[in-house]
Amino acid sequence: MATQQLATWSVNLQYANLTAPVIAAAVTSLYNWAGCAIGGYQQPAPSLALNATFPHFGGAPTSSILALANDSTQTDAQIAAFVNGIAGHVDDYDDTHLATIIHPTGTVASALFAVAEWQGGVTGQEFVTAFVAGVEAELKLGLAVWPEHYDVGWHDTSTTGSIGAAVAVSKILGLDIPTTQQAIGIACTQVIGMQEFFGSDTKSFHIGRAAQGGMIGALLAQSGFTSSLQGLEAQFGWVHVVSTRENVTAEFDQLGEVWEILSNTFKPYPCGIVMHPSIQGAIEVQSAALGQGLRIQDITSVEARVNPETLVLTGQTDPETGLEGKFSVYHGIAVGLLFGQATPSQFTDSVVTNATVVALRKLVNVTTDSTINEDEAYVSAVFQDGTNVTQHIVHVIGSIDNPLNETQLKDKFMGQASLVLGEERAGKAYDAFMGIGNVSDVGLVVKMFSGVNGTNKIGLCTEEI
Amino acid sequence: MATQQLATWSVNLQYANLTAPVIAAAVTSLYNWAGCAIGGYQQPAPSLALNATFPHFGGAPTSSILALANDSTQTDAQIAAFVNGIAGHVDDYDDTHLATIIHPTGTVASALFAVAEWQGGVTGQEFVTAFVAGVEAELKLGLAVWPEHYDVGWHDTSTTGSIGAAVAVSKILGLDIPTTQQAIGIACTQVIGMQEFFGSDTKSFHIGRAAQGGMIGALLAQSGFTSSLQGLEAQFGWVHVVSTRENVTAEFDQLGEVWEILSNTFKPYPCGIVMHPSIQGAIEVQSAALGQGLRIQDITSVEARVNPETLVLTGQTDPETGLEGKFSVYHGIAVGLLFGQATPSQFTDSVVTNATVVALRKLVNVTTDSTINEDEAYVSAVFQDGTNVTQHIVHVIGSIDNPLNETQLKDKFMGQASLVLGEERAGKAYDAFMGIGNVSDVGLVVKMFSGVNGTNKIGLCTEEI
Incomplete structure (x- = not known):
């Protein structure tokens, strides 16, 4: 039937x-x-x-x-x-x-x-x-x-x-x-x-x-x-x-x-949707950090807490191509922090293999938490002077509760x-x-x-x- | 690997x-x-x-x-x-x-x-x-x-x-x-x-x-x-x-x-392979019956004992097209008995819907027996005078033990x-x-x-x- x-x-x-x-x-x-x-x-x-x-x-x-x-x-x-x-x-x-x-x-x-x-x-x-x-x-x-x-x-x-x-x-x-x-x-x-x-x-x-x-x-x-x-x-x-x-x-x-x-x-953002809250978090951390006079190159560690599905689908730690970068929450966070945006230009082969991007990506640690929703994330960056800048994305842009x-x-x-x-x-x-x-x-x-x-x-x- | x-x-x-x-x-x-x-x-x-x-x-x-x-x-x-x-x-x-x-x-x-x-x-x-x-x-x-x-x-x-x-x-x-x-x-x-x-x-x-x-x-x-x-x-x-x-x-x-x-x-035969032993059995029953002076139109019932997979894949009792006939062991047995062969000409729409074929098909009963091999079948026809003609196909033609x-x-x-x-x-x-x-x-x-x-x-x- x-x-x-x-x-x-x-x-x-x-x-x-x-x-x-x-x-x-x-x-x-x-x-x-x-x-x-x-x-x-x-x-x-x-x-x-x-x-x-x-x-x-x-x-x-x-x-x-x-x-x-x-x-x-x-x-x-x-x-x-x-x-x-x-x-x-x-x-x-x-x-x-x-x-x-x-x-x-x-x-x-x-x-x-x-x-x-x-x-x-x-x-x-x-x-x-x-x-x-x-x-x-x-x-x-x-x-x-x-x-x-x-x-x-x-x-x-x-x-x-x-x-x-x-x-x-x-x-x-x-x-x-x-x-x-x-x-x-x-x-x-x-x-x-x-x-x-x-x-x-x-x-x-x-x-x-x-x-x-x-x-x-x-x-x-x-x-x-x-x-x-x-x-x-x-x-x-x-x-x-x-x-x-x-x-x-x-x-x-x-x-x-x-x-x-x-x-x-x-x-x-042009990448796996489950990494979007982390990217927006990174972009907002960058904005807040710059507003406080901090420099991105002074970041010593980055922490993200995300919904578990994020790592299932976008858990690539070492992407080597632009397409692989679209499935790496680590790459997404790195470009969010460095560029303040995540457009197709941030997911090219050359950006994915850029030494500065790679170095920042290696500072990113991601942990999962099943109490965090799929459209939610916490992103924190620690700077050389010890400052911690944290952003909490409640409903990521593009989600049903926060559409474009x-x-x-x-x-x-x-x-x-x-x-x-x-x-x-x-x-x-x-x-x-x-x-x-x-x-x-x-x-x-x-x-x-x-x-x-x-x-x-x-x-x-x-x-x- | x-x-x-x-x-x-x-x-x-x-x-x-x-x-x-x-x-x-x-x-x-x-x-x-x-x-x-x-x-x-x-x-x-x-x-x-x-x-x-x-x-x-x-x-x-x-x-x-x-x-x-x-x-x-x-x-x-x-x-x-x-x-x-x-x-x-x-x-x-x-x-x-x-x-x-x-x-x-x-x-x-x-x-x-x-x-x-x-x-x-x-x-x-x-x-x-x-x-x-x-x-x-x-x-x-x-x-x-x-x-x-x-x-x-x-x-x-x-x-x-x-x-x-x-x-x-x-x-x-x-x-x-x-x-x-x-x-x-x-x-x-x-x-x-x-x-x-x-x-x-x-x-x-x-x-x-x-x-x-x-x-x-x-x-x-x-x-x-x-x-x-x-x-x-x-x-x-x-x-x-x-x-x-x-x-x-x-x-x-x-x-x-x-x-x-x-x-x-x-x-x-141009049809599902699991019905091949039954077809060959029917063809051999026809040959034996004609040799005994029996007439196919005098058949009153047909019994086939087959491997269980036969009915799983070719169990269609009432095919309506030539293609469906290829997945009906009942049709295969009927044309084997009537035509003494099973070539593409026996699997056309017109043969599948032919009244004589349909009538004989309805006389066919198929039972499964897991002790019978996939290349094996027993086919019996009973005639109006009570004669029972049975053939046992041990290895059907075209099988690995009896190749063309x-x-x-x-x-x-x-x-x-x-x-x-x-x-x-x-x-x-x-x-x-x-x-x-x-x-x-x-x-x-x-x-x-x-x-x-x-x-x-x-x-x-x-x-x-």
Whole structure:
């Protein structure tokens, strides 16, 4: 029943069913993701993935690589979803549904945006509605198998994300309920993502590959390819194979009643979310110390007390690359103290291996305390003169109780996008994605900031078989 | 260590290390698969998959769809691997490593053949060596997690197959040991295939998608994409995430000592292997009954006693499609009794829904007995005059103790391929794949039977990025 229940809800969902806060959360999620997908292209992974696939496997140019909008580079929808999916997550700067640690937008938006551009004529309202359907699907599934599924080592962002992408793409393709069930089945049988790959290019590969997996599920189902009508709940289907616990029925009964997208949060720092309170603590210690005339180079020791999950996920003491630095609370604290900020510039290979950073990192000691919440931390620095500066972060910025405001979100977008597109086009891109819910054709969004009238159809001319 | 151990063994493996029986088993596995990949194209799934992807996502035409060799249809290597992978498995007629129920050739051969055609200049000896490396990798992994991994619902043919494909493609691309480890990691994090999808098009999708997953792993690793050097054995890597039991070290210690490919068997009937003894029993009952002047339409009841696994995997009592019929021991017995054979023609939608077949199927009763081996069955039919005809199959044809001989394997190949390519080209195809170990360039194999000098580069002209 679960697969049918999900498909029925999604197929019947209308824009009019979305509340104003749901629409606002969807639009914020989308433009926050777009900023990440543009800025993240500065990392190696997205262009490595493009260059390893596109020259050999690139098909009809229908869909944009967002970061390459300056020259309107398009490729086929599968590769666009893959590359944008990787770029949107590679900085670990996207968004987080805190109850599941799922970063929900990337998989669904990557697939959906590529298909919407390819298909043409998808309105902003249709797009937002399909996006919400996909996000609710993945988050309800994530809750249904939490935490057993995550604890065994799956990367739940992508394991649920392929199913969310299948739901969203099925909706935008206009598939009926049983065909949507078949699409969900094909997505179910592709389980992408394990935690071993955190800190490598493959973490963001998970998002791109899951987006492709959901997309291919919807396209195959549309063509009449069969899978199962109960891919989720069957004895040898998704839920039971990937988790020792499941509560799908209870979660799906809340579809449209409790909107998970309202619990989505946006990262202030481009790294594992569990180290964010420590980073903010370090930044505030720096500020307070400088205000007292202290010098960071005079620090003799640093102590942080954090929630235990912090060390489980970000306990790397000796990161050697920028990506590994994103999973080192020690590095996060060091750059917070040294730079007073933690932006993508603080998570490059060169900063992670910088001698000053490394030296300060080695002074950091982290202890865990299960009475400390996940959005909370204490950070203290002791200076040569014996002064101790301590900051207590009660609710870290970006948490559900202390969300980024619109100005901060715009600054985050511009800080990423302007480095890639230039200031002017980044501003237009912000406006375009902010307004995505109102456009008559989502395929026009990239044209609103690309600065090119036509598109640069890289590569190919295709005939039908 | 396991990932490094596997990569080291594979990179160092030379053709000279292969024993004559290993080479023979590899060549038999390859031509048996090729026959299936040609004949299986008559099912809907392969062309549905081609048509849902190729017109939109097809890239540079480098690699053949085997069944479309008559007009030398080529597409990019990813889609060729996908479609040949589906076609080679869709009839459930390929091969089986009995200790794991893995059908080992499809994933590895689909990926490897497509890449070999694309890259060019791969000799038959290099091809066979890489193929053996990939097959040994997937089968040792399958043994290492058997049976817990299978019992929870995974389709181990494809869950291990993506890793086997990554190993084989890495070898043919000449990747070094650490780069092969990275490729294995990317394959590890894509776990394709659950048993819920048996009896649908998605079962064979598993093979095509796993072939693509392994291929993309090798290509990304080649480009410098990072994953992990211990994707298999890490706490949150493949082995521990997908199984509650593992014995990878013990299995990998036997690499090159115990060759799993020597235990590969070839199916005499295009359906779930656990129903094969019952089918042969039914065929022999028919033969004996006709010899006694009895008429099949006078059967009043049929009893089969079988190993318990038979009903677990092929217990469908009321199949409605040809694919479902492949997982119904009841259907298998009915067609064995009625037709005296079980070829792809007995597993079509129309035969599965034929009134005479359905009526006889309803007379079949199956009981399980754990003292009966998996390659054994008793089948009895009672006729209107009270005569009881019983046959006991001790080792079913196609089992390790009663393998198909070369004539039977050639008949199997020709029976499939001639329907698609015509008799003459099918004969040339048989010769070409029989001789694959000796060619100077595997890319020439399809030209040896396609009857076209040039290739029909469907669709595309591509520029480099």
